[in-house]
Each structure stands twice: as C-alpha cells, then as structure tokens.
Amino acid sequence: MRRASAETGRSQAGGPGPAWAAEPGDRRVVPPPPAVVLEQVTKTYPGGVRALDEVSVTVERGTFLAVMGPSGSGKSTLMHCAAGLDTPTSGDVFIDGTVTGGLNETRRAEMRRERVGFVFQSYNLVPSLSIADNITLPLRLAGKAPDRDWLRVLVERVGLGGRLNHRPAELSGGQQQRAAIARALVAKPAVVFGDEPTGALDLRTAREVLDLLRDLVDGLGQTVVMVTHDPAAAARADRALVMTDGRVRATLDMPTAPELAQLVTTLETE
Numbered sequence: 001m002r003r004a005s006a007e008t009g010r011s012q013a014g015g016p017g018p019a020w021a022a023e024p025g026d027r028r029v030v031p032p033p034p035a036v037v038l039e040q041v042t043k044t045y046p047g048g049v050r051a052l053d054e055v056s057v058t059v060e061r062g063t064f065l066a067v068m069g070p071s072g073s074g075k076s077t078l079m080h081c082a083a084g085l086d087t088p089t090s091g092d093v094f095i096d097g098t099v100t101g102g103l104n105e106t107r108r109a110e111m112r113r114e115r116v117g118f119v120f121q122s123y124n125l126v127p128s129l130s131i132a133d134n135i136t137l138p139l140r141l142a143g144k145a146p147d148r149d150w151l152r153v154l155v156e157r158v159g160l161g162g163r164l165n166h167r168p169a170e171l172s173g174g175q176q177q178r179a180a181i182a183r184a185l186v187a188k189p190a191v192v193f194g195d196e197p198t199g200a201l202d203l204r205t206a207r208e209v210l211d212l213l214r215d216l217v218d219g220l221g222q223t224v225v226m227v228t229h230d231p232a233a234a235a236r237a238d239r240a241l242v243m244t245d246g247r248v249r250a251t252l253d254m255p256t257a258p259e260l261a262q263l264v265t266t267l268e269t270e
C-alpha cells in the first residue's frame, strides 16, 4: 500500500518523502502519520462545478479542526473527499497514512468502517435498537466483537451509563447526539467527521456536545474535523479553516468566535 508525502511531517533530514513514510526494514523511529492529509485536491462535478480547487490540508492527530464558509463554498465536498466518501478529480487524500485513491470501492468502504467515524446533524440512530446496540452497531456490521474496556470508557465519557437500555426516542436531542458520538468512536477511528453536529441543538445542549468533542480530543487524543456555520462552535476547535469558492481562504489557530464571525463576513462580501 502506498504511503506518500504530506504537507507537514516531511523528513527533517531533508530525505525524500515525509518522515512517516518509511520503507519496510527502515529502523529509524518513525512518527505516526497525520490523521488526514489532502494534497492539492480538486473536485469537479459533472456539469463543470469546481467544488474544490487545489485544496491542501493536514489534520494532525489529536487535534480539532473546524471547517467554515458560506453555503456552496465546498465544505461538504471537502469532508466527503477527506473521509473517502467521494473521490477527488485530482490530488491525493491520505487517511492515517494510507492514500485512498489507490483503493477499490470494497477497500475504501473497509477503510471508512475501520478508520473513520461520522456524526451528523440528525443523529441517525436506529429507532428500534437500544442505545447500547446503536453504539455497537458498526462493530456488529463489521462482524467484530466490541472491546469491553473501550466501551466502558466511551459510555462513561459520553455520560449515558444509565440510558443504555433505552430507545433513542426516550432520550433528549443532546443525549441522542452523545450516543451518535459514542457510535462514531466505537471502532477507535483515526478521525471523526462531524457535519454540523450541533446544528439541531439548542444553545446549552450544543455547548455540552462541543464540550464532549473537546474532551475526546484532549482526554483521549481523538482527531475531530467538524463542518459548521456557527463561529461559536468553530471557536472550540484548535484550528479553523474558512473556505470560499472551493478554496481555503484563511486558517486561524486558536480562533475566537468574534474573529471568525468577522472573517467569514469579510470573505463573503469580497
């Protein structure tokens, strides 16, 4: 399987390729690859819409990235390409060091199941299953037994210990989203993608869900990429990208909500 270059993580010694792309037999200590790398990714849809225009982004492990931008700027396309749900027209996507473009559909589906978790605005829990069965569903679909210790840690982190035998309809929106987050993490993915994960929640519950995402990054070293329109939500990330017209127009480290709101307004009106 091909391992190749990333925007960051290149060999400090100046050798060919990034430090994490060692050949078998190489005895140097090799740092783990970034969770996700997009290299010069372009996506043109049939009809000619260039939804992504040579986008390069590196998401380091254990970090929280927010993706912002006006409607139609390419956020969902970026997420779909980064998660291996869609294929770029050109450029490379690496998940956990593996280039997704070289995989056939079966291997790509396997990669998504094993290395990527998803959280959506609308929770997408199965109504007829208990919360416990919803959380472990991805493993059962993959024919794998849950790691009991990991499950215990997860259930404790998301605070649903007393609700495991309930059906989704018996839980609040925030609790359902916390169950969806536990489900996204159950297979220990390299990265969790959130598509407006707080979009359906009231302010207080949204803050609790963002606290949880932050805690998963800080406490468990999870990598999170979240698409959001909300500057207050994006301000909980370590880094925020602002997109317009399929390009990353600005990157802010440790962003604040007023900074992001101002930046999005400025870029929108340019």
Ligand SMILES: Nc1ncnc2c1ncn2[C@@H]1O[C@H](COP(=O)(O)OP(=O)(O)OP(=O)(O)O)[C@@H](O)[C@H]1O
Residues within 6 Å of the ligand: 045, 046, 047, 049, 050, 051, 069, 070, 071, 072, 073, 074, 075, 076, 077, 078
């Ligand atoms: N399947 C498709 N076929 C053709 N064009 C598409 C397709 N999906 C998205 N687009 C176009 O690509 C561009 C980027 O869309 P995308 O959904 O990635 O934007 P977005 O920033 O996520 O928008 P929103 O915030 O409204 O969800 C838009 O011009 C959109 O119309």
